[in-house]
Amino acid sequence: MSGYLFSRLLQTLVTLFVMSVLVFGGLHMVGNPVDVLLSPTATPAERLEVIRSFGLDQPVWVQYGIFLKNALSGDLGNSFVYNQPALHLILQRMPATLELAAAALVMALALGLPLGVYAGLRPNGILAKSIMAFSILGFSLPTFWIGLVMIMVFAVQLGWLPSSGRGDTVDVFGVPLSLFTLDGLAHIALPAFNLALFKISLVIRITRAGVLETMQLDFVRFARAKGLPEGRIVRIHVLKNTLIPLITVIGLELGSLIAFAVVTETIFAWPGMGKLIIDSIAVLDRPVILAYLMITVVMFSLINLAVDILYSIVDPRVRLEGN
Amino acid sequence: MADPVLSVQDLTTSFRVDGQWRSVVRDVSFDIGPQETVAVVGESGSGKSVTAMSIMRLLPPGNARSTGRIEFEGEDLLAGPLEQMQAIRGNRIGMIFQEPMTSLNPVLKIGSQITEVLRQHRGLDGAEAEAEAVRLLDRVRIPSAAARLGEYPMNFSGGMRQRVVIAIALACAPRLLIADEPTTALDVTIQAQILELIKTLQEEEGMSVLFITHDMGVVAEISDRTVVMYRGEVVEKATTEAIFREARHPYSRALLSAVPQLGAMAGQDRPLRFPRVDMATGEIAPPPPTADTVRVNEPPVLKVDNLVTRFPVRKGILRRVVGRIHAVEDISFELRQGETLSLVGESGCGKSTTGRSLIRLEEPSGGTVGMDGHDVRGAGHSELTKIRRDVQMIFQDPFESLNPRIRIGEAIAEPMIVHGLVSRREAPARVADLLERVGLSGEMMQRFPHEFSGGQRQRICIARALALEPKLIVADESVSALDVSVKAQVINLMLDLQERYGLGYLFISHDMAVVERISHRVAVMYLGEIVEIGPRAAVFETPQHPYTRKLIAAVPVADPSRRRRRVVAGDEIRSPYRPADYVAPKRLYREVGEGHFVQIHESEAAA
Numbered sequence: 059m060s061g062y063l064f065s066r067l068l069q070t071l072v073t074l075f076v077m078s079v080l081v082f083g084g085l086h087m088v089g090n091p092v093d094v095l096l097s098p099t100a101t102p103a104e105r106l107e108v109i110r111s112f113g114l115d116q117p118v119w120v121q122y123g124i125f126l127k128n129a130l131s132g133d134l135g136n137s138f139v140y141n142q143p144a145l146h147l148i149l150q151r152m153p154a155t156l157e158l159a160a161a162a163l164v165m166a167l168a169l170g171l172p173l174g175v176y177a178g179l180r181p182n183g184i185l186a187k188s189i190m191a192f193s194i195l196g197f198s199l200p201t202f203w204i205g206l207v208m209i210m211v212f213a214v215q216l217g218w219l220p221s222s223g224r225g226d227t228v229d230v231f232g233v234p235l236s237l238f239t240l241d242g243l244a245h246i247a248l249p250a251f252n253l254a255l256f257k258i259s260l261v262i263r264i265t266r267a268g269v270l271e272t273m274q275l276d277f278v279r280f281a282r283a284k285g286l287p288e289g290r291i292v293r294i295h296v297l298k299n300t301l302i303p304l305i306t307v308i309g310l311e312l313g314s315l316i317a318f319a320v321v322t323e324t325i326f327a328w329p330g331m332g333k334l335i336i337d338s339i340a341v342l343d344r345p346v347i348l349a350y351l352m353i354t355v356v357m358f359s360l361i362n363l364a365v366d367i368l369y370s371i372v373d374p375r376v377r378l379e380g381n
Numbered sequence: 382m383a384d385p386v387l388s389v390q391d392l393t394t395s396f397r398v399d400g401q402w403r404s405v406v407r408d409v410s411f412d413i414g415p416q417e418t419v420a421v422v423g424e425s426g427s428g429k430s431v432t433a434m435s436i437m438r439l440l441p442p443g444n445a446r447s448t449g450r451i452e453f454e455g456e457d458l459l460a461g462p463l464e465q466m467q468a469i470r471g472n473r474i475g476m477i478f479q480e481p482m483t484s485l486n487p488v489l490k491i492g493s494q495i496t497e498v499l500r501q502h503r504g505l506d507g508a509e510a511e512a513e514a515v516r517l518l519d520r521v522r523i524p525s526a527a528a529r530l531g532e533y534p535m536n537f538s539g540g541m542r543q544r545v546v547i548a549i550a551l552a553c554a555p556r557l558l559i560a561d562e563p564t565t566a567l568d569v570t571i572q573a574q575i576l577e578l579i580k581t582l583q584e585e586e587g588m589s590v591l592f593i594t595h596d597m598g599v600v601a602e603i604s605d606r607t608v609v610m611y612r613g614e615v616v617e618k619a620t621t622e623a624i625f626r627e628a629r630h631p632y633s634r635a636l637l638s639a640v641p642q643l644g645a646m647a648g649q650d651r652p653l654r655f656p657r658v659d660m661a662t663g664e665i666a667p668p669p670p671t672a673d674t675v676r677v678n679e680p681p682v683l684k685v686d687n688l689v690t691r692f693p694v695r696k697g698i699l700r701r702v703v704g705r706i707h708a709v710e711d712i713s714f715e716l717r718q719g720e721t722l723s724l725v726g727e728s729g730c731g732k733s734t735t736g737r738s739l740i741r742l743e744e745p746s747g748g749t750v751g752m753d754g755h756d757v758r759g760a761g762h763s764e765l766t767k768i769r770r771d772v773q774m775i776f777q778d779p780f781e782s783l784n785p786r787i788r789i790g791e792a793i794a795e796p797m798i799v800h801g802l803v804s805r806r807e808a809p810a811r812v813a814d815l816l817e818r819v820g821l822s823g824e825m826m827q828r829f830p831h832e833f834s835g836g837q838r839q840r841i842c843i844a845r846a847l848a849l850e851p852k853l854i855v856a857d858e859s860v861s862a863l864d865v866s867v868k869a870q871v872i873n874l875m876l877d878l879q880e881r882y883g884l885g886y887l888f889i890s891h892d893m894a895v896v897e898r899i900s901h902r903v904a905v906m907y908l909g910e911i912v913e914i915g916p917r918a919a920v921f922e923t924p925q926h927p928y929t930r931k932l933i934a935a936v937p938v939a940d941p942s943r944r945r946r947r948v949v950a951g952d953e954i955r956s957p958y959r960p961a962d963y964v965a966p967k968r969l970y971r972e973v974g975e976g977h978f979v980q981i982h983e984s985e986a987a988a
Contacts, residue, residue, distance in 0.1 A: 276483035282439055283478075284498050284549060285471030294497075298488045373488055374533040 063363075070359040077355050081348055082125065086118050091138055091342040112138060125348075134352065135345030139338070144349035148331055152353075153233045154224060155323070155330035159315040161237065161250035163308070166257035173258075174265025175300075179292065181270060189262060196259030205252045205325040212248060220245050222327035249326040253319055257311055264307055268300030275299075302373050309365030313358045384455075385412035386556050386589045387436070391449035394428075394435045402446070406431050409449075409615050411608050413557065418583065418590040420604035420621070422597065422636070424864035425835075428613040429593050433561050436591075437476055438466050454556065472502040475550030479562035481543035485534040491545055492530030498552045517548040521578060540571035547578065554586055561593045568727040569891060573935040576603055595865060597640040598894070598937030601625060609633045621941045634658050638665055639869035641894030642939045643921075650918055652721060652899050654876050655869035668873075672880050674719030675901055681715040682753050682852050682885050683739070683772075688712050689747035689965075690731075690738045694958065707957045708734040710909035710965050711748070718852060719879060721886040723896040723917075725932065726906035729956065732889045735906070736855040739887070740772050741765065753852060770800050773846035777858035779838035783830040790826025793845045800849060815844040820874060836867035840874065847878065853885040861892060872899055893936045897921055902976070905929045908957045910968060915977030925979040 092109055100108075109115050113124060125135060134145045177186040213221035225245035227234035236242025272278065273296060281291045320332035327333075331350065338346040370376045394406040406428040413419045423429045434440050435447045442463060451458040453474065458466070470476070478484050485494060495517060496510040505513055511530065518526035521544040534542055543563060550558060560579065564572040580603065583590055592604055600607055600621060608618040609632065617630040628634045635658035646653060654668035690709040693702045708731045716722045724732040737743045739750055741757060750757040752768050760768060776782045783792055793815055794808040803811050813823025819840040830838060839859065846854055856875070860868045872895065878884055890896050896903060897917065904914040905928065913926040924930045959965075970978040 276478060276480055277486040279439060280476075280478060280484040280546070280549075281486070283437055283470050283476040284501070285467045285469065286497060286501055287467060290497070290501075294489070295486050299486070302488075375487060375535050 066359070066363055066366075070356065073359065074352060074355050077351060078126070078129070078348065079122070081351050082122050083118070085342075085344050085347060086121075089342050091344060094341050095138055129352075134349040137338075137346050138343045139341055139346075144343075144345040145353075147334065147346060148350055148353060151329060151331045151334050153235060154328060155316055155319055155332060157235055157237055158246065158250055158253060158319055158322070158328060158330060159312065161246050162254035162257060162315055163312055165250060165254035166261050166311075167308070169254075170258045170261025171265055174262040175269055175292065175297070177262065178266040178269025178273070178300075181266075190266070193259035193262045196255045199255075201252060201256065201321050202325055204255060205249075205322060208248050208252060209325070219248050221248065224329060249322050249328050252326070253315065253322045257315070260307065260311065261304065264304050265300055268303055269296055272296045272299045298372065302369070305365055305368050305372065309361050309368075313354075313361050316357060317354050383415055385414050385452075386417075386454060387413040387591065388452040389432075389436065389449070390452070392432065392435060392447060392451060393449055394431050394440070394445060394447045396440075397444045404613065406435065406613050409610070411615065411618055413589045413591055416583070416587050416589055417606065418592055418604045419606045419608060420592045420594060420600045421608045421610060422594055422600050423610035424595055424636075424866065426612070427610040429595075429610050430561055432610070433476070433559050433591065433593050436559065437470055437474065438463060468502075471498050471550070471555075472553045473555050474557045474559060475553070475555040476559040477543070477546050477550045477561065477563045479565050481539050481546055481566065484546050485542055487534055490531055490533060491537070495530075495545070495549055495552065498549055502553045513552075514548075517552055518545070520551075520582070521545070521548045523548075539567055540574060543567065543571075543575055544578065547575075547582070551582060551586065551588075555588060557589045557591065558583070559591045559593070562595070563592075564599065565594070565596070569893065570727060570931060570935040572599075572937070576937070579603070596937065597637060597865070598642075598939040601939045601941045602937045609636065625939070625941050631658060631662065634665060635866055637939075639866045640939045641869075641892070641898050643894045643897060643933065643936045644938075646897050646917070647922065650916075652876055652901065654873045655898070671876055674879050674883060676718045676720075676883060679718060680754075681717045683716040683887070684751040685715070685739070685748070686713045686751075687748035688735065688738060688745055688750060690734050690743055691746045702961050704958055704960045705963070707731075707909045707959050707963075707965065708743075709738060709745070710957070711968060712904075712906075712909075712911045713748075714904055714911065714914060716853065716885050716887060718885050719883040720901045721879065721888050721899055722902045722904060723888040723890060723900040724904050724906055725890060725893060725896050727891060727932075730906040731909040731957065732891075732906050733857050734909075736774070736857050736887060736889050739855065740769050740774075742774075766800075770849045771852045772855060773849060773851040773853075774855045774857060775839070775842050775846050775859040777861055779835055779842055779862070780830075782842055783838060785830050788827055788829055789833075789841050792830075793826070793841070793848055796845065797848045802849065811848070812844075815848055816841075818847065818878075819844045820870075834867075836863055836871060839863060839867075839871050843871075843874065843878070847882075850882075851884070853887065855887045855889065857889045858891070859888075860895060861890065868895070875899065893932060894939075905932065908955060910980065912980045913978070915974065915979075919974050919977040923974070925973050925977075 091112070092105065092114065096105060096108060113121055116124070128135065132145075133143065136142060137144050137147055140147060173189050177189045180186050209221045212219045223245060224236045225241040226239040227236045227242060228238050229235075230238065236246055278291060278295060281295050319328075319330060320336055322328065323330045323332040324336065335347065335350050338350070389412070390410050392406060392409040393404055395402040395404040397403075409428070409432055411419060411421075421429045421432060431440070436451055436458065438447075438458065440447070447459055449459065453469070458469070485491070492511065492514055495514040496505070499505040499510040499513050514530055515526045518529065523529060523541060523544055534545075537545065547563075558579075563579070564575050567575060576599065579590065592599075594600060604621050606618065607621045607624045609616050609624065609630065611632045617624065617628060617633045624633060625637065628637055638656045638658050651671050651673060653671065656668045657666045658664070659666070688709055689711055692706040692708060694704045694706060695701060696703045710731070712735065714722060724735060726732050734743055738745045739752070739757065745758060753771055755764060755768050757765070757768055783789065790809065790812050793812045794803075797803045797811065798805060798808060809826065812826050816823050816825060821837065821840055821844070830841070833841065842859075860871050863871060875886065876899065879886065886899070888896065888899055900917045902915065903917050903920045904911045905920065905926065906912070907928045913920060913924065913929045920929065921933065924933055969981045971981050972978050
């Protein structure tokens with residue numbers, strides 16, 4: 059186990075390094091932030107001053123060397139725009155995005171699992187076919203369009219739920235969260251459901267396929283021959299086997315929920331990381347983009363680690379070993 | 382007879398296929414008395430398993446329906462709602478299935494899979510249920526039962542898993558045990574253990590057994606009465622002695638004549654074909670004798686000296702080699718044209734690895750392999766191609782060794798075109814000729830593999846192997862997956878081809894009875910080593926090594942009058958895994974007869 063964790067850590071460090079090289083090089087090639095940030099009326103002297111203060115007068119490998127040296131001591135550079143540490147900016151916005159993603163994940167599982175199990179048990183029933191039709195809609199309708207329609211219906215016409223912002227937050231261990239106030243819950247409902255819709259469809263499909271497949275296996279037949287009630291067979295024997303593929307997919311999807319909540323955050327004006335990164339890309343705020351991608355790498359690694367550990371808990375055939 | 386425990390009357394079971402109801406079991410009737418064992422025997426598609434599933438009502442309700450009466454202790458199982466079966470299944474009728482590897486849920490602990498039955502039917506809870514589970518595992522002779530409750534199925538071998546399955550089936554002391562091919566997937570010594578266990582438990586519990594099998598040897602060992610099924614119908618039912626002594630129906634006779642019987646070859650010095658049975662009259666035509674095909678005057682086509690194949694086992698971050706699987710360890714043998722040498726042994730003994738090492742499908746770690754004068758281990762790419770042309774392989778599973786999307790004509794033509802034997806234009810004529818030689822027709826070359834039965838597919842694989850005019854065919858469990866009568870036909874075909882083309886066969890099999898039919902010489906493998914090798918008659922009639930004797934003793938005897946209680950050792954098949962610093966001892970052999978060598982036991986060698 060410790061060997062496993064060690065090799066995982068090593069992998070993450072290598073990925074971080076490769077990522078930083080690629081992004082640094084890539085960002086260097088597209089556009090010049092000075093052109094974007096500086097007003098057209100700036101004098102050449104001002105211009106040179108800005109270039110020097112950003113360190114852009116140095117050759118690119120020297121710039122990268124400085125970045126690397128600072129990164130090792132936990133400093134990912136200052137934002138060109140806000141003139142604050144990039145890491146700080148991102149961490150400030152992170153709770154909002156994590157909260158949104160977590161809420162969406164819970165919805166995806168709470169709705170997707172039972173619907174998927176039902177569709178798998180009665181694949182030819184009318185209700186099962188309706189569930190599958192719904193999941194196709196969830197897959198194919200664009201997120202932004204559904205978001206707009208939901209705002210139209212629930213916020214504008216019915217007036218039930220607010221359409222933008224986070225609402226009231228409470229500090230939990232110094233982190234502002236809106237999940238623990240009624241107003242916050244009302245604010246998160248629409249964006250979380252909007253973000254979850256695609257994942258619900260995915261969970262339904264994977265669960266249904268898993269249940270259909272597992273129900274055909276010998277041990278289910280043997281469980282029936284043992285005289286077990288159908289409920290226990292589904293809950294214990296089938297579900298645990300179905301969870302195995304589901305965990306893998308959910309792990310990957312959780313990563314994408316966090317990293318790509320951009321669209322939903324934009325529509326519902328949710329003050330998360332997604333909005334920050336879009337703005338930063340628009341003005342070529344290099345340190346913020348770089349820091350954001352580095353954090354994404356760390357997050358994906360952590361999620362994958364969690365998935366592997368969960369995997370070994372659910373499936374005794376999996377052993378965690380360093381390689 | 383006392384009131385039967387189970388009475389099946391006019392059972393007809395149909396499946397819905399494309400909206401049409403098609404009967405797969407028709408008018409099946411039989412009784413099972415108290416403490417009686419009844420065998421239902423038949424080949425694949427005979428409806429024997431469907432009969433068993435119908436009794437338990439385990440078939441999918443929407444797509445299968447059964448009519449008739451199934452009376453279990455006076456109660457009609459087919460009459461009531463499906464829910465009533467829950468109180469009967471696992472409680473008053475226990476059932477075990479063929480595949481012990483898949484009958485247990487891989488992600489649940491053994492303990493919970495046993496206790497859930499006790500909770501359900503006997504109302505036991507917590508510590509009580511666990512204590513009872515330990516008792517059950519003890520009863521099926523699983524050592525240190527209490528410690529094993531917390532383990533998962535993957536920690537158990539096939540034989541041990543089948544014991545767990547039996548423990549679960551017997552947890553509630555059922556009146557009837559339905560065993561659907563419970564030993565088919567097991568090695569022969571393990572099969573003997575499980576059969577013995579079922580017999581003992583039956584006596585202890587006083588239950589009846591419905592035993593479903595395709596293996597007439599097992600039938601003779603275990604059953605009091607036998608029901609023979611053919612294409613969904615019962616064609617004959619009688620006491621087991623009567624069936625074996627004077628079967629009346631042609632199919633029963635055909636089935637019996639196709640059963641390889643260990644010891645049936647006493648006094649023969651050449652392989653022998655299976656007799657043919659006329660399916661209309663039931664007349665049995667004696668098999669034509671085989672010619673002497675072994676070319677003793679020519680040098681051997683295959684010469685293997687001190688062959689070693691090991692697989693490293695790596696662990697840790699640095700992937701250090703911590704041990705090796707000694708799959709093949711220092712084995713030597715020769716094979717002449719026209720000769721069949723059989724490699725026998727149980728799973729994991731290295732017999733398949735030996736076959737694969739010969740043409741470097743596995744890279745050997747040591748020794749030499751001489752194929753018709755070529756050094757296989759030193760051969761370069763083009764020489765190896767030439768060698769592989771001379772050595773063809775036929776595998777166990779005819780379903781998996783043919784690509785489902787390629788017409789069989791192309792599958793057979795491909796190796797000939799690759800090796801430049803024929804041009805694309807000439808190929809069809811050659812393929813048609815090959816198909817006819819293996820007893821199929823040339824018109825079939827346009828078809829896809831799924832249009833053929835298992836036996837036909839194995840014929841196609843043989844035709845494909847013959848296409849390159851090989852000198853040697855490595856047949857790796859080639860007939861093991863086939864039904865008894867089909868197996869007999871394929872073996873007859875192999876013997877015909879040997880006579881016509883002087884083929885050498887390296888016949889790899891775990892089935893001692895088949896090996897006795899087909900071999901000139903036999904090598905017995907155990908833990909990667911050859912423990913005994915010699916002419917077939919010598920090895921079978923005067924086996925010298927304890928392991929050979931154990932193997933032969935474990936084979937079910939297809940003769941109920943020679944039934945005997947065996948003392949079966951309960952040991953497991955051992956693993957050829959050794960630590961990295963292990964040095965294999967030099968093995969010595971003693972010649973006990975002409976060409977008959979047996980490995981000297983370590984204690985003797987030291988003396």
